[in-house]
Amino acid sequence: MTTLAPGDEAGVVDAIARSRAAGEPLAIQGNATMASMLRPVQAAHVLSTRALSGITLYAPKELVIRAGAGTPIAEIEAAVAENGQHLIAEPPDLSALLGSEGPPTLGGIVGANLSGPRRVAWGATRDHVLGVRAVNGLGDVIRSGGRVLKNVTGLDLCKLLAGSHGTLAVLTEVTLKVLPAPETVGTVVLTGQDVAAAVAALSAALGSPYAVSGAAFLPADAAARVGLRGAATLARIEDFAASVAYRTERLRSDLASFGTAEILDAAASRPLWHAIRDAVPLGAGDDAIWRVSVRPTAGPEVARKLAAAFDARLFLDWGGGLVWVAGPDIADAHAAVEAAARAHGGVWTLLRGEALRFSAAVIPPEPAPLAAITRRVKEAFDPRGILNPGRMYAGL
Amino acid sequence: MVRLPDPKPETLANRDSLVAGLRALLPAGALIADAISLKPYETDGLPAYRQMPLAVALPETTEQVAAVLRFCHLHGVRVVPRGAGTSLSGGALPLADAVVIGMMRLNRILDIDYADRSAVVQAGVTNIGVTQAVADAGFFYAPDPSSQLACMIGGNIAMNSGGAHCLRYGVTANNVLGLRLVTIEGEVIDLGGAHLDAAGYDWLGLIIGSEGMLGIVTEITVRILRGPEGARAMLAAFRGNGVAGACVDAIIGSGIIPVALEFMDRPAIHACEAFAHAGYPLDAEAMLIIEVEGSVAEQDDLLARISAICARFDPISLKVSASPEESAAIWKGRKGAFGAVGRISPDYMCMDGVIPTSRLPDVLGRIQEMSDACGLKVANIFHAGDGNLHPLIMFDANDAESFHKAEKFGADILRLCVEVGGCLTGEHGVGVEKRDLMGVQFSDIELDQQRRIKSAFDPGWLLNPHKVFPLAA
Numbered sequence: 001m002t003t004l005a006p007g008d009e010a011g012v013v014d015a016i017a018r019s020r021a022a023g024e025p026l027a028i029q030g031n032a033t034m035a036s037m038l039r040p041v042q043a044a045h046v047l048s049t050r051a052l053s054g055i056t057l058y059a060p061k062e063l064v065i066r067a068g069a070g071t072p073i074a075e076i077e078a079a080v081a082e083n084g085q086h087l088i089a090e091p092p093d094l095s096a097l098l099g100s101e102g103p104p105t106l107g108g109i110v111g112a113n114l115s116g117p118r119r120v121a122w123g124a125t126r127d128h129v130l131g132v133r134a135v136n137g138l139g140d141v142i143r144s145g146g147r148v149l150k151n152v153t154g155l156d157l158c159k160l161l162a163g164s165h166g167t168l169a170v171l172t173e174v175t176l177k178v179l180p181a182p183e184t185v186g187t188v189v190l191t192g193q194d195v196a197a198a199v200a201a202l203s204a205a206l207g208s209p210y211a212v213s214g215a216a217f218l219p220a221d222a223a224a225r226v227g228l229r230g231a232a233t234l235a236r237i238e239d240f241a242a243s244v245a246y247r248t249e250r251l252r253s254d255l256a257s258f259g260t261a262e263i264l265d266a267a268a269s270r271p272l273w274h275a276i277r278d279a280v281p282l283g284a285g286d287d288a289i290w291r292v293s294v295r296p297t298a299g300p301e302v303a304r305k306l307a308a309a310f311d312a313r314l315f316l317d318w319g320g321g322l323v324w325v326a327g328p329d330i331a332d333a334h335a336a337v338e339a340a341a342r343a344h345g346g347v348w349t350l351l352r353g354e355a356l357r358f359s360a361a362v363i364p365p366e367p368a369p370l371a372a373i374t375r376r377v378k379e380a381f382d383p384r385g386i387l388n389p390g391r392m393y394a395g396l
Numbered sequence: 397m398v399r400l401p402d403p404k405p406e407t408l409a410n411r412d413s414l415v416a417g418l419r420a421l422l423p424a425g426a427l428i429a430d431a432i433s434l435k436p437y438e439t440d441g442l443p444a445y446r447q448m449p450l451a452v453a454l455p456e457t458t459e460q461v462a463a464v465l466r467f468c469h470l471h472g473v474r475v476v477p478r479g480a481g482t483s484l485s486g487g488a489l490p491l492a493d494a495v496v497i498g499m500m501r502l503n504r505i506l507d508i509d510y511a512d513r514s515a516v517v518q519a520g521v522t523n524i525g526v527t528q529a530v531a532d533a534g535f536f537y538a539p540d541p542s543s544q545l546a547c548m549i550g551g552n553i554a555m556n557s558g559g560a561h562c563l564r565y566g567v568t569a570n571n572v573l574g575l576r577l578v579t580i581e582g583e584v585i586d587l588g589g590a591h592l593d594a595a596g597y598d599w600l601g602l603i604i605g606s607e608g609m610l611g612i613v614t615e616i617t618v619r620i621l622r623g624p625e626g627a628r629a630m631l632a633a634f635r636g637n638g639v640a641g642a643c644v645d646a647i648i649g650s651g652i653i654p655v656a657l658e659f660m661d662r663p664a665i666h667a668c669e670a671f672a673h674a675g676y677p678l679d680a681e682a683m684l685i686i687e688v689e690g691s692v693a694e695q696d697d698l699l700a701r702i703s704a705i706c707a708r709f710d711p712i713s714l715k716v717s718a719s720p721e722e723s724a725a726i727w728k729g730r731k732g733a734f735g736a737v738g739r740i741s742p743d744y745m746c747m748d749g750v751i752p753t754s755r756l757p758d759v760l761g762r763i764q765e766m767s768d769a770c771g772l773k774v775a776n777i778f779h780a781g782d783g784n785l786h787p788l789i790m791f792d793a794n795d796a797e798s799f800h801k802a803e804k805f806g807a808d809i810l811r812l813c814v815e816v817g818g819c820l821t822g823e824h825g826v827g828v829e830k831r832d833l834m835g836v837q838f839s840d841i842e843l844d845q846q847r848r849i850k851s852a853f854d855p856g857w858l859l860n861p862h863k864v865f866p867l868a869a
Contacts (some may be wrong), residue, residue, distance in 0.1 A: 012848075040575065061645040062753050062783070084651055119592060126598060127570045140841045148750040149782035150822035152556045152605045153830075153837055153845045168597075174650020180651035204509040209534065209625045227423035240651075243694050295512045295590035322594050347595040363595035372415065372683065374597060376852035380845070392596065 001328035003046040004133035009079030028166030030105030066175040067108025086181035090116030102314030118278035131175035139380025168381040182238035186248040187264040190233040198233040201258040205235040210247040213351035215319040222281035222315040287354035288329040298319035309336035398603035428452040440488040449490035466582030477608040479551030485827025519550025556605030558823035563781035585656030610853040624689035633680035638757040640682035658689040663775035671736030674729035716757035741790030748824035749813030784822035838840040
């Protein structure tokens with residue numbers, strides 16, 4: 001399998017045109033950070049966007065940055081940090097977790113719609129994609145959105161392509177909204193809660209007027225991996241220094257009925273939330289990894305069921321609504337994840353499972369009427385099925 | 397007048413049997429077919445365009461919506477979904493051979509879940525109705541279009557509506573977790589739910605803002621948010637559009653994101669002041685309304701920081717509200733802007749372009765030149781934080797020449813928005829109003845890609861076939 005890494009968009013068009021003519025599928029990647037996610041792709045070649053790298057527009061006063069799809073996220077973060085700004089959805093770097101080389105690229109993060117802890121308050125990566133350029137399976141260059149913060153002109157292909165895992169079109173350039181980075185950060189920590197009490201406390205925190213921007217629960221083993229002693233219930237406040245001081249204190253007092261809380265300062269908070277973002281509390285291993293997205297108050301029950309079903313390592317983010325879980329790469333474990341997610345109206349995503357990914361439903365199957373629409377939408381972008389075939393659903 | 401597709405002769409010829417068939421699917425009184433009762437449905441918030449529909453169906457349940465769509469699909473009848481009919485882009489404009497499906501009877505709030513911070517509402521619930529239902533618990537629904545007293549969540553979904561607080565809280569697409577969608581075949585599909593990230597393709601992102609072309613949404617799971625401890629506004633008046641724009645840049649550059657940042661030009665200030673007596677400075681060329689949130693001490697701190705920034709731009713006046721009453725007075729003129737312009741002109745058209753914020757002074761200058769050249773007055777209201785510009789073009793609809801001039805003036809403004817790097821519409825949608833300008837922003841290849849997506853949902857092009865895309869020649 002050869003890897004094509006064209007240095008410009010015309011090269012992407014050319015690679016797709018050749019593959020289309022030859023009927024040879026392409027595996028679409030940036031730096032392959034997330035290659036272990038979802039189903040394996042049977043492809044003749046790899047088409048990587050890693051050489052489409054570099055920031056092409058940055059207007060800090062207008063809160064927009066545009067870069068080639070292959071630009072490392074870290075490069076974009078560094079550029080905006082120089083102007084006191086940040087990426088709103090706090091995209092994770094999962095290369096350590098997944099054992100991949102990385103670093104994650106803009107196209108990879110947007111293509112997988114991956115977001116970090118701030119997602120609970122400030123939206124997902126897809127919420128901040130203002131514009132895209134992409135090449136569909138016909139070799140057409142498609143633009144959607146633009147460089148302005150509000151835009152409802154035509155169908156929103158920015159959101160459709162975000163999270164489409166390279167199966168509809170190859171992103172070549174993305175424009176993101178950015179915001180001023182908060183002056184400082186603080187964290188209210190409750191220690192020793194069980195998962196049910198923890199999520200109740202996080203619901204109270206997120207239902208407070210203090211603009212909590214991170215809400216996670218780490219069981220004792222997960223907490224130990226990030227240097228905390230005992231199960232940790234964590235609520236983050238990011239703002240001007242006086243506001244963080246005031247709000248963390250108010251939150252500590254509001255949460256007093258749940259237990260005695262401590263407040264972590266910025267020096268302790270920043271690395272902690274960085275680690276949660278990158279799923280460090282899950283620990284190392286080569287077993288299977290899932291993310292389960294459910295209504296936040298269902299998080300404890302999902303966690304309880306999974307812990308009972310197999311030897312699970314897990315922690316909760318997004319106020320209980322995101323359950324990170326690692327466990328054996330076997331069908332029984334996957335069945336337990338599926339059942340727990342379904343029981344609460346939620347969804348699962350298989351991030352790694354070298355055995356499972358060949359056979360399991362890596363994301364929930366769609367009901368027949370929606371699956372028919374999915375097939376027709378795929379055909380609307382990629383009628384020959386040459387872009388990442390089979391990555392999300394078998395036979396598509 | 398906007399061009400509409402030719403009616404299907406067989407639909408018009410079979411009108412009586414189609415009406416009878418639809419009537420049999422609905423409760424008594426839920427199918428309207430007589431000319432007098434149909435009249436209110438011939439237009440929406442863009443009354444310059446009118447077209448009587450074939451019939452109007454007013455279903456009360458998702459099942460009835462599905463039954464009507466199945467029937468229309470079977471008989472090849474076109475369908476126009478409608479919420480409150482407040483669209484400013486002709487989004488609810490009927491067709492002579494179309495059944496309008498009015499969603500106003502699906503008006504119940506089905507569930508409120510504070511612990512999960514979500515609520516399930518039917519499509520015909522008004523925007524303000526959601527906030528009112530959760531206000532006692534201190535929560536709110538963030539998108540707040542100017543029409544929020546009347547407009548319905550279903551219509552907000554269709555247009556991906558925004559409002560004055562988008563800079564902080566996002567637009568509709570950022571505040572919806574789940575949808576119940578009825579396809580043209582009458583299939584009921586649940587998308588998303590009460591969880592944050594769905595798996596699979598981002599159907600929510602595609603459906604929201606698709607202007608009723610992909611299906612009809614009957615139920616919506618919205619995010620509800622806990623409100624801040626308080627909010628307060630200030631008003632800053634300047635000697636020119638340029639300095640006011642530079643002041644906006646400086647505020648955002650300082651790291652403050654106010655929850656609202658509204659800009660009004662001189663004609664807008666005068667119109668609103670005459671209408672609302674809000675105490676706006678009549679000697680100003682431009683005015684900003686800036687709102688911040690938090691505890692009283694936090695508000696004081698932010699307003700002091702912002703006042704200090706404004707002071708660097710030679711303001712004519714700065715007025716920081718000391719109470720909720722004073723904040724309400726500052727907002728009163730802005731919120732009444734449409735009524736205010738309606739009072740000084742027989743008719744007005746509200747445009748909705750978006751520009752990179754740095755281009756504001758230049759764009760306002762060119763809009764004034766266009767106004768001078770065509771002889772029609774214009775007042776500009778601008779969501780300054782996010783670049784969404786609302787020029788209100790004043791004209792007389794009883795004067796055909798005035799109307800045509802206004803249409804051309806509006807189109808020229810939108811072309812200018814695209815030319816400077818912006819877009820045709822920020823929150824009102826394309827509808828029929830901007831349909832024929834889509835080629836200014838998109839290539840034929842791009843429009844064809846979008847059309848193929850519509851075809852994937854609606855192969856027979858029965859759902860709103862005359863909206864968003866230029867008609868085939």
